[in-house]
Amino acid sequence: xxxxxxxxxxxxxxxxxxxxxxxxxxxxxxxxxxxxxxxxxxxxxxxxxxxxxxxxxxxxxxxxxxxxxxxxxxxxxxxxxxxxxxxxxxx
Numbered sequence: 403x404x405x406x407x408x409x410x411x412x413x414x415x416x417x418x419x420x421x422x423x424x425x426x427x428x429x430x431x432x433x434x435x436x437x438x439x440x441x442x443x444x445x446x447x448x449x450x451x452x453x454x455x456x457x458x459x460x461x462x463x464x465x466x467x468x469x470x471x472x473x474x475x476x477x478x479x480x481x482x483x484x485x486x487x488x489x490x491x492x493x
Contacts, residue, residue, distance in 0.1 A: 443483035
């Protein structure tokens with residue numbers, strides 16, 4: 403009977419430990435535990451340009467900028483942090 407009690411306690415500890423480990427791994431993979439990588443990009447825009455909005459997609463980041471010569475959307479590649487495209491309104 404004593405061996406059965408010890409076995410039940412050990413299995414309970416293993417279940418709790420496994421659950422805690424699984425939860426920690428999920429939090430790390432989702433990016434919660436403060437360990438994100440820092441990301442920077444130089445947009446190289448003229449003086450007087452303001453960032454009016456940012457939107458993320460699966461393939462890139464769209465940055466709406468307001469420039470003295472008009473608004474446009476810059477498409478930024480997140481892995482390299484560089485502008486890969488520009489969308490201007492038609493005139």
